[in-house]
Amino acid sequence: MSDAGAVSAGKPSVKRAEALNLRVQEIAAPILQSYGLELVEAVCVGQGPRTVIRVFIDKPGGITLTDCEQAHRSLSPALDVIDPFPHAYTLEISSPGLDRPLRSVQDYRRLIGKPVTLKLCEPIQAQWRLVGAVVEVDDRGVTLAIQQKKTTETIRVEFDQIALARRKVEFS
Numbered sequence: 147m148s149d150a151g152a153v154s155a156g157k158p159s160v161k162r163a164e165a166l167n168l169r170v171q172e173i174a175a176p177i178l179q180s181y182g183l184e185l186v187e188a189v190c191v192g193q194g195p196r197t198v199i200r201v202f203i204d205k206p207g208g209i210t211l212t213d214c215e216q217a218h219r220s221l222s223p224a225l226d227v228i229d230p231f232p233h234a235y236t237l238e239i240s241s242p243g244l245d246r247p248l249r250s251v252q253d254y255r256r257l258i259g260k261p262v263t264l265k266l267c268e269p270i271q272a273q274w275r276l277v278g279a280v281v282e283v284d285d286r287g288v289t290l291a292i293q294q295k296k297t298t299e300t301i302r303v304e305f306d307q308i309a310l311a312r313r314k315v316e317f318s
Contacts, residue, residue, distance in 0.1 A: 166190050166230055173228060174201055177220050183213060186242045187249075190230070197235040199225065202242040206256070209241040248311040254283040261314035262290070267307055276301065277314060 170188040178185050186202040203209055203217055217239045225237065248254055248262065257280045264276045278290030278301070287304040 163190060169228065170199055170201070170225065170230065173224050174221055177224055178203055178217060181213070181216055181220070183209075183217060184252075186246070190235075195234045197231055197233070198238055199230070199235055200238045200240070202240060202246075204242060214239045214241075244315045245312050248313070251283060251285060251305075254280055254288050254311075257313055258283065261316065262288075263312050263314045264288075264290070264303060264308050265310040266303070267309045270301065270303065270307070276303065 167189055170190065171185060174188055175185045183203045183205050186204050188199065188201045190197060190199050192198050201217065201221060203213065205213065218237060221239070222237055248257070254262075259279060261277060261279050266274050266276065270276065276290060276292060278292035280288055281291045281300060282289040287302060287307075289300055289302050292299050292301055
């Protein structure tokens with residue numbers, strides 16, 4: 147007897163998890179848009195009755211508790227209709243946070259004039275990390291204004307050169 151069945155009876159496959167995340171995103175995005183909210187990400191974590199669907203939302207000016215409540219009240223029945231799990235699950239709605247990873251062109255555009263930190267796949271001018279203000283964004287990359295000692299240098303970085311990007315949060 148092969149133990150292949152035991153493997154498939156364990157954790158859900160990565161492909162199944164990705165498909166489920168995508169399905170939740172397809173359901174959530176238009177509902178959230180109707181309230182002026184943007185779906186940043188939806189992820190399913192955990193197993194069995196400990197499964198959690200985490201939905202991260204945003205909007206210009208930031209998310210309020212009322213936004214999260216409204217999104218929860220709207221998404222919960224919609225997800226119950228598609229019934230993603232044969233068991234109970236928990237739905238969490240929250241803001242992705244100030245320093246969330248930047249994933250889309252829209253994320254970068256929203257930060258024009260604001261500082262970001264880029265970790266690079268390969269060094270540019272011997273630097274693995276760049277910190278600068280977003281000057282320009284297009285579909286292929288971003289231009290940063292990097293403050294040097296007495297000058298400001300602009301550097302163009304293609305999106306495929308970026309390993310991780312985050313807004314640089316500054317507290318005054």
